[in-house]
Amino acid sequence: MIERFREAKLGYFIIPIYVMALYIGTISSYIKFNNRILPSGDPFSYTLGFFxxxxxxxxxxLDGLLFALQSNFYWLINLMVAIFSPILVKEPVSISVINFIAWGIASASFYRLGLHLKLGFKFSLFFSLIIWIYPINFGFLDHSSIPVLALDAMFLGFLHIALANTIIFSIEPKSYKNMLIAAISIGLSIWGRGNSAPVVFLVVFIPLLVLIYKMFTKDSNRRITTNLILFATIISAMGFIYYYMQYAPIKLYYSAQKDFVERHAWNLRDALPFLVNVPGFFFWRVENSIATIGLSILMHLLVISSLLINIRKISFPPKDHIAFLSVIGGFIYFATYFISILLFTDPLITLHNCLLIYAPMRIGLSLCLMTIIISTVQRFNIEIKNVVVYGCVIFIIYCGATLSRKLTPEVTAESLKPSEVEAFSIKLGDMVHSGGVSILWYSNYNPKIINYFRRKNNLPEIQIYSGKYYNDLWAPLGYTEExxxxxxxxxxxxxxxxxxxIIPEYLDYYDRNAPYPLYRFKDEILKYLNSTEAPRFAVRMIIQENVGRRLLVLQRAGASDGAGELLKLPYLKSKLAIDNEREASR
Structure with missing residues (x-):
C-alpha cells in the first residue's frame, strides 16, 4: 500500500518534468521563428492583448486579474497570462509557457483519472502521455498547436481537464472535492472562447448523463443530490457571469461567423476534403495524400475497434470503466467529426485554417487508443516494466523537440524581416499625432502589427484611425451596394x-480575391484620390511590403511642412497590370 502511494506521488513529480522538457525543446525553434517570420493572423492579435x-x-x-476579465471575451487565456505575469516577459516564447502549463494540468488530470480507475502507476502515466502523441501539437502550422498563442491550444487543454475530472466525478459522485474540481474545470473551459459552451458540453455529455442518472436512482442519497446541485450551480454561475458581461462583443464577433454556416448549401464536393483528410491531417499535413487518407481510415478503424473490443461490457449505467472510456471516446470522436462536416464546409474554410474545429476528435481518439492498449495488455497478460514507461516519456520529449523543428515554417527570399517592421513601428510614433494613422492595407504591414511591436518595446500605442464604418472595411462577406x-x-x-x-503604391496590389470589402471596392480609393474633392498628398515614406511591392506613407500636403514629394496623379494600377489587361483585351 505504501509502495503504491509512493508510485502515485511519483507520477505527479514526473509530469511537470517532462512538460518542462517539452517546453524547453521548443525554445530554439520558437526564437528562430520569431526572429525570421513576421507575426501574422490571429495569434499575434491575441499576443498584443497579452502584452x-x-x-x-x-x-x-490585482488590476491585471481584473483587466483580464474586462479587455475582451478570451477570459481563460487572459486569466492564465495575468496569473503567471510575474514570470512572463513580452515575448511570445515566454508567454507560450501558459499553454504548456495548461497541458501539464491536462496530463495530471488524465493521470489522476487513471489512478481513480485503479489502472496503477504505469498505465496512468501512459494515460498522461497519450495526449501528446499528435504531431499537430507541435510547431507553428496550426492554431491548436501548443506553442501557438491563439485561443485553441489553451481551450483544448482545458477540455482535457474538464473531461477527465468530470469522468472522475461521475464515478465517485459523493466526493465534494471531485465535484468542485469538475465544476470549476468545466466553467473555466466555457470561458475559453465565445462559442465554447456547445463544444464543452459535447465533450462531457456522456459523464453528465451518468451523473443525472445517478441523481434519480434508488442508490442516490442526499450527498449525491447536494453535490450535483452544487455542481450545476457553479457551472451555471460561471457561464452566466461570462455571457452576461461579454454578450455584446461575442454576439458582434460571431454574427459575422454564422455566415459561414448560413450562406452555404451543403454538398459532397466541399465536404470531401474533410471527409477523407480528417483526422489523418493531425499526423501528416499533406492534403489528399495516400498517407493522410490512410491515417484517417486507420484512426476511424481504431475507434470502432475500441468500441467492438468492449461491446459486451458496455452498459448504462456503466459497470466496466474501460468500456465507459471507450463509449465516451467514440461519442466525442464521431460527434465532432460529423457535426463539423455537416456545418462547416464553406469554400473559405480549409484544412489549413479551420482544422481546430475538429480538435476535440483528438480527445476521443486518445481515450479509445488507451482502452485498446489496456484491453490488449490485460487480455494477453503482458507485463510492462518501468523502463518501458520511462522510455516512452523520453521518446515523447524527443519527438516534441524534433517536430517543433520540422513544423516551423522556413523563411523565404520574399519574406519581410520582422526587424524592418519593428523599426518602422518605432519610428512612426514621431510622425503621428492626435489624428492617428490610417492603414488601408492588410498584409505584412497592417493596423495591428504596428502596436504589437510598440507594446513589445514598451512604447505607447499609436491611435489607428477608424471612422463610423471602419468594421465594414474588413468584415468579410456581404459585398452589397450598401x-x-x-x-x-x-x-x-x-x-x-x-x-x-498608408496605401499600396499601385491600386492592383489590392487582390480582389481577398475577402475584405476594402479590397473588393478598391476603385473607391482611385476615384477619391483622382477627384477634385481630394486634397494633395505628400509621400513621406516608401516602405517595402514584399519583393516587388511597396507601400506609400501619405500625409496631407498642407500638414507636411514641405517634407516629401507630392503624390503623382492620377493614382493608377501598375504598368504591369495595365499591360496585362491590354494583352487580355486583344
Missing part, C-alpha cells in the same frame, strides 16, 4: 482626418 495585460499586471497584480457606400464614406474620412495614410 497589455502584462503591462497592467506589472503595475498592480457596403460599398459605407466603404467609400470610411475611405474619405481616413484621407481627410488621419495624420498619416
Amino acid at each position: 497589455r495585460i502584462l503591462d497592467v499586471a506589472r503595475n498592480n497584480y 457596403k460599398r457606400l459605407h466603404v467609400r464614406e470610411e475611405i474619405v474620412a481616413h484621407f481627410e482626418n488621419a495624420d498619416l495614410i
Whole structure:
C-alpha cells in the first residue's frame, strides 16, 4: 500500500518534468521563428492583448486579474497570462509557457483519472502521455498547436481537464472535492472562447448523463443530490457571469461567423476534403495524400475497434470503466467529426485554417487508443516494466523537440524581416499625432502589427484611425451596394482626418480575391484620390511590403511642412497590370 502511494506521488513529480522538457525543446525553434517570420493572423492579435495585460499586471497584480476579465471575451487565456505575469516577459516564447502549463494540468488530470480507475502507476502515466502523441501539437502550422498563442491550444487543454475530472466525478459522485474540481474545470473551459459552451458540453455529455442518472436512482442519497446541485450551480454561475458581461462583443464577433454556416448549401464536393483528410491531417499535413487518407481510415478503424473490443461490457449505467472510456471516446470522436462536416464546409474554410474545429476528435481518439492498449495488455497478460514507461516519456520529449523543428515554417527570399517592421513601428510614433494613422492595407504591414511591436518595446500605442464604418472595411462577406457606400464614406474620412495614410503604391496590389470589402471596392480609393474633392498628398515614406511591392506613407500636403514629394496623379494600377489587361483585351 505504501509502495503504491509512493508510485502515485511519483507520477505527479514526473509530469511537470517532462512538460518542462517539452517546453524547453521548443525554445530554439520558437526564437528562430520569431526572429525570421513576421507575426501574422490571429495569434499575434491575441499576443498584443497579452502584452497589455502584462503591462497592467506589472503595475498592480490585482488590476491585471481584473483587466483580464474586462479587455475582451478570451477570459481563460487572459486569466492564465495575468496569473503567471510575474514570470512572463513580452515575448511570445515566454508567454507560450501558459499553454504548456495548461497541458501539464491536462496530463495530471488524465493521470489522476487513471489512478481513480485503479489502472496503477504505469498505465496512468501512459494515460498522461497519450495526449501528446499528435504531431499537430507541435510547431507553428496550426492554431491548436501548443506553442501557438491563439485561443485553441489553451481551450483544448482545458477540455482535457474538464473531461477527465468530470469522468472522475461521475464515478465517485459523493466526493465534494471531485465535484468542485469538475465544476470549476468545466466553467473555466466555457470561458475559453465565445462559442465554447456547445463544444464543452459535447465533450462531457456522456459523464453528465451518468451523473443525472445517478441523481434519480434508488442508490442516490442526499450527498449525491447536494453535490450535483452544487455542481450545476457553479457551472451555471460561471457561464452566466461570462455571457452576461461579454454578450455584446461575442454576439458582434460571431454574427459575422454564422455566415459561414448560413450562406452555404451543403454538398459532397466541399465536404470531401474533410471527409477523407480528417483526422489523418493531425499526423501528416499533406492534403489528399495516400498517407493522410490512410491515417484517417486507420484512426476511424481504431475507434470502432475500441468500441467492438468492449461491446459486451458496455452498459448504462456503466459497470466496466474501460468500456465507459471507450463509449465516451467514440461519442466525442464521431460527434465532432460529423457535426463539423455537416456545418462547416464553406469554400473559405480549409484544412489549413479551420482544422481546430475538429480538435476535440483528438480527445476521443486518445481515450479509445488507451482502452485498446489496456484491453490488449490485460487480455494477453503482458507485463510492462518501468523502463518501458520511462522510455516512452523520453521518446515523447524527443519527438516534441524534433517536430517543433520540422513544423516551423522556413523563411523565404520574399519574406519581410520582422526587424524592418519593428523599426518602422518605432519610428512612426514621431510622425503621428492626435489624428492617428490610417492603414488601408492588410498584409505584412497592417493596423495591428504596428502596436504589437510598440507594446513589445514598451512604447505607447499609436491611435489607428477608424471612422463610423471602419468594421465594414474588413468584415468579410456581404459585398452589397450598401457596403460599398459605407466603404467609400470610411475611405474619405481616413484621407481627410488621419495624420498619416498608408496605401499600396499601385491600386492592383489590392487582390480582389481577398475577402475584405476594402479590397473588393478598391476603385473607391482611385476615384477619391483622382477627384477634385481630394486634397494633395505628400509621400513621406516608401516602405517595402514584399519583393516587388511597396507601400506609400501619405500625409496631407498642407500638414507636411514641405517634407516629401507630392503624390503623382492620377493614382493608377501598375504598368504591369495595365499591360496585362491590354494583352487580355486583344
